Amino acid sequence: MDTLVFFDEVIKDYDDNICYGYAGQRDCAMFKDFKRLVMDCIDTGTIMKWW
Secondary structure (H helix, E strand, O other): HHHHHHHHHOOOOOOOOOOOOOOOOOOOOHHHHHHHHHHHHHHOOOOOOOO
16 A cells, blocks of 8 residues: 555544644644645655655
8 A cells, every 4th residue: 555545544534723833924834734735645646755
């Protein structure tokens, strides 16, 4: 199974109201933004790398 598809299965129902990154900004990253990025990579076949 592809790693991103597996990851999506693990986080599919999770969400929170925590700001990640610079919380003082109006557009700080939220977990839903990360989930959207994962889904975009799955849908387009893009490889996601992070370290």
